[in-house]
Amino acid sequence: MIIFNVDLDNTLIYSYKHDIGSKKRCVEIYQGREISYITERTYELLRKVKEKVLMVPTTTRTIEQYERIDLQIGAFPYALACNGGVLLIDGKEDETWYQDSLELVKDCSLVMEKAIGLLEQDANRSFEIRYIKELFIFTKSDRPEETIHYLSSRLDTSLVDVFSNGVKVYVVPKVLNKGLAAKRLKEKLSGDLVIAAGDSEFDISMLDFADHAIMPEALDADIKNKESVTVMSIERLFSEGLLEWILDEEVLL
Secondary structure, eight states: OOOEOOOOOOOTEEEETTTSSEEEEEEEEEEEEEEEEHHHHHHHHHHHHHHHEHHHBBOOOOOHHHHHBOOOOOOOOOOEEETTTTTTTTTTEEEHHHHHHHHHHHHHHHHHHHHHHHHHHHHTSSSOOEEETEEEEEEEEESSHHHHHHHHHHSSSEEEEEEEEEHHHHHETTTTTHHHHHHHHHHHHTOSSSEEEEEEEGGHHHHHHEEEEEETSOOOOGGGGSTTEEOOOTTSSSSHHHHHHHHOOOOOO
């Protein structure tokens, strides 16, 4: 069995703020607004890829945020949400997986509580503090670099990662990563081979774990020179390039 762990945002789907051309279809509606799209080419490629591999959306999105997405190619038997802390099987949360995830992060609880206290005092914070299913912390900052420095200098960064994605700020236990989630799922399903694709810092551990990985040129990561990693040129839309790579790759024939 080939498992394809694939990130969603900026890997398969793109915000309305991102120009992906006129030949596109909406895949996410929020509060009555169309907010995410895929290209028609991506849609056609997705249909073909889904027939060849076990495609597993692997996202930092919450369950609610994930459920807003409809790629229009049918339901996925498995999906990993909350940075891998939650496993959905046929759309339903696997409670055993979640409890195992809570066990993984329990040694970070004091650090996470401290992070919440620090963020409550952070003058740069511009959004509520969300402790996502007691797994990781999310908020927003008007000055994310200052908030990151503020947190990193006061938290035990041997236990947690502190980083930003635009104005979004995250505090995430190091053990709660997509790479470990992909490993757990491969063991659970007795998979033979893992392919992974992603575009952000959240995805690096997953790309590093995979037997074959696809990443965009713009992602700054030490794994770029690994033989198992394919780097896509910025001249190609990442979603289309990675799906074409999978369909062309001899390992899947």
